[in-house]
Amino acid sequence: MASSSPAPRRSRGRPRTPGAEARILEAALEEYGERGWAGFTIDAVARRAGVGKSTVYLRWRDKDALLVDAVELRAAGIEDVDTGSLRGDLEALATNLFRHYLDPAGWATVRMIVDAAGAPSSLGSFTDRVARHHTDAVLPILRRAVDRGEVPADLPAATLVLCLYGAVTMNRLLLPARGSATSEPELRAQVESIVDFVLAGAGAEPR
Structure with a gap:
């Protein structure tokens, strides 16, 4: 059979x-x-x-x-910016990131950062992926700025990334209760202030 x-x-x-x-x-x-x-x-x-x-x-x-x-x-597309200038790119990037953090699902990435910082051991590869994704995605923005002569070639890229993302993250942490109610003028003012500070430290041309 x-x-x-x-x-x-x-x-x-x-x-x-x-x-x-x-x-x-x-x-x-x-x-x-x-x-x-x-x-x-x-x-x-x-x-x-x-x-x-x-x-x-x-x-x-x-x-x-x-x-x-x-x-x-959820991180896809946040850093997909090319406005033709470093200031424009950083403002678009910071705005995208801020809006991402204001979204209920985007808030999860903020909690991941906080949880990872306070954990006695690694929580998992997802926390490393959050940091690596943002750092890797910003580098092309900075390379374009160097090519245009907006910033010096020896610009400390990692420090700039930390300053920008750290400032946006801290701004989000300071308004957890009413974060989703942040108006566009408020968001724009916060973003411009952050970018002004970051660019001043990077030695870029003033506004």
């Missing part, structure tokens, strides 16, 4: 429920923004996304892998 063919193995990969991946990634950031690392669980993410826990595990082996992809999803 001929042996029957073995049943095809179900491959691990992206969730098969239409739209599930986007919902899960958004839910992961919202869940982290509300609960932080200590309260973050795959079960809670699945409930918030309206999917079964198995659907999450089809794509992500653990919560660290899930958060890495979630960070990548």
Whole structure:
């Protein structure tokens, strides 16, 4: 008697429920923004996304892998700026970042920074990914500025990145209760003040 063919193995990969991946990634950031690392669980993410826990595990082996992809999803495009000037690029970048932080899901990245700073050991690779993504993305902006002669070639790029991102992050931390109500004029004034300070320290031309 001929042996029957073995049943095809179900491959691990992206969730098969239409739209599930986007919902899960958004839910992961919202869940982290509300609960932080200590309260973050795959079960809670699945409930918030309206999917079964198995659907999450089809794509992500653990919560660290899930958060890495979630960070990548929301960080994409923040640094995609090219206005033709360093000031314009930094103002557009700071504005994008500030708006990202004002979003409930974007707030999760702020909590990640705070949680990582206060943890006695590494929380996971997702915290490193947050820092590396922003640093890597800003370097082309600074290289263009050097090529245009706006800043010296020996500009300490890492320090400039820390000053810009640190200032925007601290501004967000100072208004957690009413952050989403920040008006466009308020946001613009804060961004211009930050960029003025950063450029003055970088030795760029004044406004």
